[in-house]
Structure formats: C-alpha cells, structure tokens
Amino acid sequence: MAETIGMPPKKPWLSPTNRRRLQNFRANRRGFWSFWIFMALFILSLGAEFIANDRPIIASYKGEILFPVFVNYPEEKFGGFLAVTDYRSAFVSDEINAHGWMIWPPIRYSYRTVNSEIPHSAPTPPFWLMSKQERCSAYPKGVEDPNCNLGNMNWLGTDDQARDVAARMIYGFRISVLFGLALTLASALIGVTAGAVQGYFGGWTDLLMQRFIEIWSSMPVLYILLIISSLLPPGFFILLGIMLLFSWVSFVGVVRAEFLRARNFEYVNAARALGVGNGTIMFRHLLPNAMVATLTFLPFILSGSITTLTSLDFLGLGMPPGSPSLGELIAQAKRNLQAPWLGLTAFFTMSIMLSLLIFVGEAVRDAFDPRKTFR
Structure with a gap:
C-alpha cells in the first residue's frame, strides 16, 4: 500500500490548475521542444571554456596532473621563461607531449585568441573551404605536421582580427x-x-x-x-x-x-x-x-x-x-x-x-x- 493506514494522504506537488497548465505547455509541441533545445544550448554555453579554449582541459606533465583550464601556469613550469603559457606554441606542446599528454577542447581557440598561423590576411574562410595545403602552410612540416589537422581548424573561419x-x-x-x-x-x-x-x-x-x-x-x-x-x-x-x-x-x-x-x-x-x-x-x-x-x-x-x-x-x-x-x-x-x-x-x-x-x-x-x- 502506498499510504500508511491512519496517515493523511500526501498532497500532490502540483495543484490541478498547474497540472492543466503543464499539460497545455507540453501539448504545444513546437514550444515544448524549443524550450528543451534552448536550455540545452544555454547549458552548453555555460561550459564554453570546455568547448572552445586555447588551453587544454587537463594535462599530464612529468607525472603531475594539471588543469590549465582553471589554473594559469607560468611557462617556467615547462622550461620556458614567460609569465603566461601559450599551449598552442610548438615549444610548449612538444615539451608537454614528450613528458606527458594533453586533452584539448573541441575548438582550440578562445574568444580572444589570435590565430597567427592563417595562410593569408584576415578574415579567413572556414577550414572546410580551404585546401589542406593552404591550411597547413604556416606549420613547419606542412601537411605532415601532426598539429596541422587540429591546431589550425577554424570551423567557421576567422574575423578581421584573426580570431576564431x-x-x-x-x-x-x-x-x-x-x-x-x-x-x-x-x-x-x-x-x-x-x-x-x-x-x-x-x-x-x-x-x-x-x-x-x-x-x-x-x-x-x-x-x-x-x-x-x-x-x-x-x-x-x-x-x-x-x-x-x-x-x-x-x-x-x-x-x-x-x-x-x-x-x-x-x-x-x-x-x-x-x-x-x-x-x-x-x-x-x-x-x-x-x-x-x-x-x-x-x-x-x-x-x-x-x-x-x-x-x-x-x-x-x-x-x-x-x-x-x-x-x-x-x-x-x-x-x-x-x-x-x-x-x-x-x-x-x-x-x-x-x-x-x-x-x-x-x-x-x-x-x-x-x-x-x-x-
């Protein structure tokens, strides 16, 4: 039995009027699904640092687990001399990959990151409108460079200041x-x-x-x-x-x-x-x-x-x-x-x-x- 004998029945958490309103809201399929789509997009945007960032989400360096997305580590930690670490630079990325690993967000740019490796003057088109040779021309090894495919991807191109x-x-x-x-x-x-x-x-x-x-x-x-x-x-x-x-x-x-x-x-x-x-x-x-x-x-x-x-x-x-x-x-x-x-x-x-x-x-x-x- 759902209710104990002698105990008053539990009141529903929604009154009949609010229950009818909720049913009417669900019955409007366009508005109902629009609400969930908008909430999903908004919740994803709240974690924008985990979707688009010029810092790795998590990294391992010489056995130490680092969280660059939350902590600003100086470049001295990776053998450099600058106060701010540029994880997209070849020196830092090669150093970390040689002594550990990194997990990057899907987009390796923040809203303020300037892409200095674009093939021509900004604004540049999305990467899927560019040839691979053109997209990888700024890398030292060209098409053979392993960073070419992921590090220089601008999904929707760059603006007139070379930002993603x-x-x-x-x-x-x-x-x-x-x-x-x-x-x-x-x-x-x-x-x-x-x-x-x-x-x-x-x-x-x-x-x-x-x-x-x-x-x-x-x-x-x-x-x-x-x-x-x-x-x-x-x-x-x-x-x-x-x-x-x-x-x-x-x-x-x-x-x-x-x-x-x-x-x-x-x-x-x-x-x-x-x-x-x-x-x-x-x-x-x-x-x-x-x-x-x-x-x-x-x-x-x-x-x-x-x-x-x-x-x-x-x-x-x-x-x-x-x-x-x-x-x-x-x-x-x-x-x-x-x-x-x-x-x-x-x-x-x-x-x-x-x-x-x-x-x-x-x-x-x-x-x-x-x-x-x-x-």
Missing part, C-alpha cells in the same frame, strides 16, 4: 543570454513591485505613479541609451543598469490591472478584517494571480533585451572592446562583405535563438490561457 568565429559565437551567445536573463528578472522585480503598489493602494498613489510612468515611458529611450552609453565606460553591469532604467515599465501595466481588479474581492476584504497586513495580502494572496499575466511576457521581454544588447554592440556602445558579442560580429560582417561567413554566422545564431524564445513564449501563453484546452 565559432569561439566568439559560443561566448557571445552565453553573454547575450545571461545579460537578457539578468535584465528580465531585474525588470520584473521592479515592475511587478511598482504595479502591485499602484493597483493595491489606488487613489493618489496610483495617480501620481501613473503620471510618472507616462512621462518616463514617453522619453526617447534609444537616444537616451545612446547618450548615456557614450558617456559612461562600457561594461556588463553599467549597461545592465542603463537598460534597467526603462525596461521595468513594460511589467507595470498588467500587474496594476490585476491588482485593481482583485483588491476588493471577498477574500481580500476578509483578510483585511482579520488584521492581515497589506504586504502579506499583496504578495501572498494577490501576486500569484498577477504573475500569470507576467510570466507570459517573460520570454518576449528576454528576446527584446537580447536584441537591444546586440543593437548597442553593433553601434559600438555595448560591451567593452574585445568582448565576444553577436552585435560586434554583425558590425564586422558589414565591414567585410567579402567574408559572408561572418554575416551568416551572426544571422543564424540570432535567428535560432530568438525563434526558440518566441516559440517558448507562445507555449507559455497557451499554458496560462484558461480558454486553451489541448488534447
């Missing part, structure tokens, strides 16, 4: 998603709180805050972002703070409407009569109903945040110079029309990422729609 495009795409995808998630969650926290205060208290509080939001949202956001970004030094958190100034407004309307509708319901009046505080009523009883409408906006706000970051990077007002950025890759594609792999890489990365988010948003919207019932 595939590595910059992976790291740029991670920064874009992390930035979008941070901006969306922070905007939701501020916007939901502001909308809850407006809708619950009403009166002069609602009137004054609503007039402020109308004035604030009527400002030319893009121009203000460009001006502030050009005055302050570029950085992840500075850019996040600048965009947070205006992005929280999009959450206020739906939360305010839900609180205005539900603040005079019977259970709210009963809670007030029992002496329950306003904060408890707002965030324990009313907020769950308001979050239904808010959650449907999250994937769309996330995609908009990523697009805004890409636009600022394209204009040169986003992340610091040298940072992996999809917008910077688009700007390089504009400057180098003779290198179509730059524009195609940025286009397909942005298209796939935003399409997956939009499909997930549609599935979430259907899941929280009480009129939707999928079989």
Whole structure:
C-alpha cells in the first residue's frame, strides 16, 4: 500500500490548475521542444571554456596532473621563461607531449585568441573551404605536421582580427543570454513591485505613479541609451543598469490591472478584517494571480533585451572592446562583405535563438490561457 493506514494522504506537488497548465505547455509541441533545445544550448554555453579554449582541459606533465583550464601556469613550469603559457606554441606542446599528454577542447581557440598561423590576411574562410595545403602552410612540416589537422581548424573561419568565429559565437551567445536573463528578472522585480503598489493602494498613489510612468515611458529611450552609453565606460553591469532604467515599465501595466481588479474581492476584504497586513495580502494572496499575466511576457521581454544588447554592440556602445558579442560580429560582417561567413554566422545564431524564445513564449501563453484546452 502506498499510504500508511491512519496517515493523511500526501498532497500532490502540483495543484490541478498547474497540472492543466503543464499539460497545455507540453501539448504545444513546437514550444515544448524549443524550450528543451534552448536550455540545452544555454547549458552548453555555460561550459564554453570546455568547448572552445586555447588551453587544454587537463594535462599530464612529468607525472603531475594539471588543469590549465582553471589554473594559469607560468611557462617556467615547462622550461620556458614567460609569465603566461601559450599551449598552442610548438615549444610548449612538444615539451608537454614528450613528458606527458594533453586533452584539448573541441575548438582550440578562445574568444580572444589570435590565430597567427592563417595562410593569408584576415578574415579567413572556414577550414572546410580551404585546401589542406593552404591550411597547413604556416606549420613547419606542412601537411605532415601532426598539429596541422587540429591546431589550425577554424570551423567557421576567422574575423578581421584573426580570431576564431565559432569561439566568439559560443561566448557571445552565453553573454547575450545571461545579460537578457539578468535584465528580465531585474525588470520584473521592479515592475511587478511598482504595479502591485499602484493597483493595491489606488487613489493618489496610483495617480501620481501613473503620471510618472507616462512621462518616463514617453522619453526617447534609444537616444537616451545612446547618450548615456557614450558617456559612461562600457561594461556588463553599467549597461545592465542603463537598460534597467526603462525596461521595468513594460511589467507595470498588467500587474496594476490585476491588482485593481482583485483588491476588493471577498477574500481580500476578509483578510483585511482579520488584521492581515497589506504586504502579506499583496504578495501572498494577490501576486500569484498577477504573475500569470507576467510570466507570459517573460520570454518576449528576454528576446527584446537580447536584441537591444546586440543593437548597442553593433553601434559600438555595448560591451567593452574585445568582448565576444553577436552585435560586434554583425558590425564586422558589414565591414567585410567579402567574408559572408561572418554575416551568416551572426544571422543564424540570432535567428535560432530568438525563434526558440518566441516559440517558448507562445507555449507559455497557451499554458496560462484558461480558454486553451489541448488534447
């Protein structure tokens, strides 16, 4: 027997309403699989150092196990004299291979690694568009060099600074998603709180805050972002703070409407009569109903945040110079029309990422729609 006699039955971890929502989300096959594909890509990008790096993941040298991906070992450890070890150099790689072994990531470049062994001036095409003789011309032994096949592979070519495009795409995808998630969650926290205060208290509080939001949202956001970004030094958190100034407004309307509708319901009046505080009523009883409408906006706000970051990077007002950025890759594609792999890489990365988010948003919207019932 699953339940002990005399013990109360265990409550299901999902209420019937949430179970129906989950079934509706699963029934939208396009959104359901888009969610898992996006989560798989995002989780892989979190381990970008194990996918694209100019350092081995693990190495053995003279019987000692080393982890270059985590620790910066000086070149003196391998018989050199530099403070930073270049594991892709022939001297270091031959020394380690002579006294041990190395396990490399699939892509032997980081987002900042400059490939000094390209056959001609950057940008260079992907390795599968180059002949083997051309790809291995920079190696001492040419085609016979064992490092030729793996050490100089640029899967998606190089940019105009001879940096690997595939590595910059992976790291740029991670920064874009992390930035979008941070901006969306922070905007939701501020916007939901502001909308809850407006809708619950009403009166002069609602009137004054609503007039402020109308004035604030009527400002030319893009121009203000460009001006502030050009005055302050570029950085992840500075850019996040600048965009947070205006992005929280999009959450206020739906939360305010839900609180205005539900603040005079019977259970709210009963809670007030029992002496329950306003904060408890707002965030324990009313907020769950308001979050239904808010959650449907999250994937769309996330995609908009990523697009805004890409636009600022394209204009040169986003992340610091040298940072992996999809917008910077688009700007390089504009400057180098003779290198179509730059524009195609940025286009397909942005298209796939935003399409997956939009499909997930549609599935979430259907899941929280009480009129939707999928079989």
